[in-house]
Amino acid sequence: MNAETRIKSCLVIGAGMAGLLAARRLQENGVRVTVLDKGRGVGGRMATRRFDEGVCDHGAQFLTVRDKRFGALLDELCAAGVVREWAKSFPDDRGTLLPDGNPRYCGVGGMNAIARHLAAGLTVQCSETVTALNVEDGRWKVTTAGGLSQMAEALVLTPPVPQSLALLDAGNFVLPASIRGELETITYDPCLAVMALLDGPSRIPEPGGVKITQPPIAWIADNRRKGISPAASTITIHTTPDFAREHWETTQEEIARMIFSEAERWLGANVRNWQVHRWRYSQPVVTQAASFRMPCLLPCLLVNSAPPVVFAGDGFGGPRVEGAAVSGWAAAETLLADGRANQ
Numbered sequence: 018m019n020a021e022t023r024i025k026s027c028l029v030i031g032a033g034m035a036g037l038l039a040a041r042r043l044q045e046n047g048v049r050v051t052v053l054d055k056g057r058g059v060g061g062r063m064a065t066r067r068f069d070e071g072v073c074d075h076g077a078q079f080l081t082v083r084d085k086r087f088g089a090l091l092d093e094l095c096a097a098g099v100v101r102e103w104a105k106s107f108p109d110d111r112g113t114l115l116p117d118g119n120p121r122y123c124g125v126g127g128m129n130a131i132a133r134h135l136a137a138g139l140t141v142q143c144s145e146t147v148t149a150l151n152v153e154d155g156r157w158k159v160t161t162a163g164g165l166s167q168m169a170e171a172l173v174l175t176p177p178v179p180q181s182l183a184l185l186d187a188g189n190f191v192l193p194a195s196i197r198g199e200l201e202t203i204t205y206d207p208c209l210a211v212m213a214l215l216d217g218p219s220r221i222p223e224p225g226g227v228k229i230t231q232p233p234i235a236w237i238a239d240n241r242r243k244g245i246s247p248a249a250s251t252i253t254i255h256t257t258p259d260f261a262r263e264h265w266e267t268t269q270e271e272i273a274r275m276i277f278s279e280a281e282r283w284l285g286a287n288v289r290n291w292q293v294h295r296w297r298y299s300q301p302v303v304t305q306a307a308s309f310r311m312p313c314l315l316p317c318l319l320v321n322s323a324p325p326v327v328f329a330g331d332g333f334g335g336p337r338v339e340g341a342a343v344s345g346w347a348a349a350e351t352l353l354a355d356g357r358a359n360q
């Protein structure tokens with residue numbers, strides 16, 4: 018391999034599952050990588066919030082495995098004490114338990130512990146909101162709200178696709194029309210997450226999660242039963258996408274009031290404190306494979322511009338943490354292979 022033509026530096030936008038695994042793969046192959054994220058910590062939608070003495074997972078609730086390579090990563094994370102099996106199934110609100118035998122895994126102490134573990138050894142700069150991406154002197158230039166500006170030979174974009182496109186627009190970078198058109202077909206559902214600290218145990222049964230079949234609630238979990246909130250009973254409630262769309266502009270107080278009233282049978286104790294988080298892009302509804310009608314495609318999209326940019330994330334790999342992971346790996350390997358192809 019000609020070391021002169023191989024990519025030597027890369028900027029990765031987003032420190033969620035896709036961005037972290039892309040960065041690790043690139044770094045393992047000798048590429049200098051910087052990961053930038055607007056969040057205060059790493060993890061993206063694998064999110065854990067601490068408030069008062071309670072802890073809540075308010076984004077992804079658990080991991081599932083289909084892909085062999087992701088399974089091997091989970092084995093490693095379990096052996097390192099970062100991940101453990103939570104349950105093999107959850108009941109629905111009619112009390113029906115449908116065990117499918119597939120384990121659901123969670124982060125020990127919270128889902129974002131997984132991201133913190135994967136970020137170790139990487140250069141990750143949090144609280145850096147990227148505002149524009151453009152090409153200067155044949156290299157990608159990233160500009161952040163805090164005034165940071167960095168350059169690299171390649172770029173991996175892992176935010177939800179509409180956010181990635183907005184960053185390229187802000188830098189006046191024009192994508193080929195056909196690629197732009199395909200990317201614009203990738204769409205996401207919103208979700209409102211309501212978290213509450215209770216003054217006693219909830220009525221959510223073991224193992225601590227219930228699939229709700231009646232809108233406006235889709236899921237309710239007890240984070241103490243899950244094992245991540247030892248000092249206090251906290252619950253996480255996710256709304257249906259329709260409710261989130263209808264109430265996107267509704268005040269947090271009104272959302273909390275409506276959702277606690279709907280969830281009354283599961284509460285079992287008084288709400289001492291609460292928070293609401295709005296996920297505008299919670300999970301992709303139409304992913305790249307579906308929009309391209311070519312499921313054999315790699316779970317990422319390389320734009321063979323000079324310099325190259327790869328789009329990745331669950332919008333390409335599928336609407337789960339696992340989908341984001343396989344997309345992150347594919348993004349790194351596509352860039353590494355692209356460097357070799359150009360030699």
Ligand SMILES: Cc1cc2nc3c(=O)[nH]c(=O)nc-3n(C[C@H](O)[C@H](O)[C@H](O)COP(=O)(O)OP(=O)(O)OC[C@H]3O[C@@H](n4cnc5c(N)ncnc54)[C@H](O)[C@@H]3O)c2cc1C
Nearest residue numbers: 031033034035055061062077078147176330331337338341
């Ligand atoms: C409510 C909810 C419940 C879910 N439940 C599950 C579940 O139970 N199981 C499951 O497998 N999956 C679940 N998911 C989906 C799962 O969380 C995602 O598929 C996965 O985490 C996506 O990872 P990602 O790396 O593609 O994107 P993200 O995790 O969203 O990472 C993208 C990162 O880009 C950063 N970013 C965006 N814009 C900028 C910018 N301008 N500058 C800097 N950084 C930026 C963001 O801060 C973010 O950290 C759920 C998601 C939500 C929201």
